[in-house]
Amino acid sequence: MEILVTGGAGYIGSHTCVELLNSGYEVIVVDNLSNSKRESLKRVQEITGKHLKFYEIDILEKVSLEKAFSENNIEAVIHFAGFKAVGESIKMPILYYHNNITGTLILCEEMRKYNVKKLVFSSSATVYGMPKSVPISEKFPLSATNPYGRTKLMIETILQDIYASDKEWSVAILRYFNPIGAHESGRIGEDPNGTPNNLMPFITQVAVGKRDKLSIFGANYATHDGTGVRDYIHVVDIAKGHLKALEKIMKTRGIEPYNLGTGVGYSVLDVIKNFEKATNKKIPYVISEPRLGDIAECYANPIKAKTILKWSAEKNIQDMCLDAWRWQINNPNGY
Ligand code: NAD
Numbered sequence: 001m002e003i004l005v006t007g008g009a010g011y012i013g014s015h016t017c018v019e020l021l022n023s024g025y026e027v028i029v030v031d032n033l034s035n036s037k038r039e040s041l042k043r044v045q046e047i048t049g050k051h052l053k054f055y056e057i058d059i060l061e062k063v064s065l066e067k068a069f070s071e072n073n074i075e076a077v078i079h080f081a082g083f084k085a086v087g088e089s090i091k092m093p094i095l096y097y098h099n100n101i102t103g104t105l106i107l108c109e110e111m112r113k114y115n116v117k118k119l120v121f122s123s124s125a126t127v128y129g130m131p132k133s134v135p136i137s138e139k140f141p142l143s144a145t146n147p148y149g150r151t152k153l154m155i156e157t158i159l160q161d162i163y164a165s166d167k168e169w170s171v172a173i174l175r176y177f178n179p180i181g182a183h184e185s186g187r188i189g190e191d192p193n194g195t196p197n198n199l200m201p202f203i204t205q206v207a208v209g210k211r212d213k214l215s216i217f218g219a220n221y222a223t224h225d226g227t228g229v230r231d232y233i234h235v236v237d238i239a240k241g242h243l244k245a246l247e248k249i250m251k252t253r254g255i256e257p258y259n260l261g262t263g264v265g266y267s268v269l270d271v272i273k274n275f276e277k278a279t280n281k282k283i284p285y286v287i288s289e290p291r292l293g294d295i296a297e298c299y300a301n302p303i304k305a306k307t308i309l310k311w312s313a314e315k316n317i318q319d320m321c322l323d324a325w326r327w328q329i330n331n332p333n334g335y
């Protein structure tokens, strides 16, 4: 079965390509390499010993994107392509709305044209805005606090409208919590540009000596140790969630959101301790001001994905730390 993966050269996309190839799918990747390198796809093929087809294409270019549909027999799409940095989205909202929303509209137009109506979409726990309580279930009210989050929310709404207009569509909306870690081979992983915004890549860069110390953004939250709590989930578990979602949408019609999280929250200090234990590396840190827009606690109720998709996270925080570290030491400067 041929699966189109938009954004397949990126962090989560590359890990998902590995799982797809290992499970016998034929993979067609579309990526403009705006936030990734061709090397990631070379390594996906090296890890799996299988070939994938790559189109260096911007999904905003309808004519180019059409080639991927006309030259292949695509049965379903996994849609990762998009920009994802919250801070950048506040500075460049037009860029974010255009890339994420127009990109998705063009993709859906092509899908409709080629009668491909099976879609797995990368959403985010950010669509829960400032949740009133934890754990967060899919029924919680949705809102967004920045342009990036609004693009995810708007795309979810667009997909609901597409399904309402044509009941042949089958869409799985996957709301990821905090993906971290890397493939256990240490060959593919997260390769941020410049200073990392996210906690784990920052920690691994401190551990490898690229940065002096970590700044912990706030230690007065109403959490067990005062630092922010998140639901960290291994990227390979996230990737496997896409295969389960794919199996589901191939058999059914409709549109459903699913949380992909572990259901367990770890504070920043918990992550540091686990990283130090897993790797024997000391992470110096200072406490600094809370980051604007951050919430105290965010973790999933993952029961819907467990019951309906038959998926749950298998890897623990030690695996996540060790695999993130292996990727970092093997590739100190990324790809
Ligand atoms: P990533 O930046 O590593 O991957 C996205 C890929 O899409 C990149 O390879 C980039 O080059 C490509 N891309 C962007 N715009 C494109 C366009 N117009 N045409 C073609 N390719 C384009 O990001 P990721 O962490 O792998 O995230 C994948 C998806 O998951 C994104 O939609 C992101 O918003 C979502 N998500 C990520 C996280 C996270 O923490 N990483 C959390 C929740 C949701």
Ligand code: UDP
Pocket (backbone or CB within 6 Å): 178, 197, 198, 199, 200, 202, 214, 215, 216, 217, 218, 227, 228, 229, 230, 268, 291, 294
């Ligand atoms: N965090 C931190 N220092 C950093 C980066 C992140 O203390 O350099 C904290 C952040 O405040 C949050 C947690 O780590 O409590 C996870 O942050 P990340 O940006 O990775 O994910 P998100 O905030 O999007 O959930």
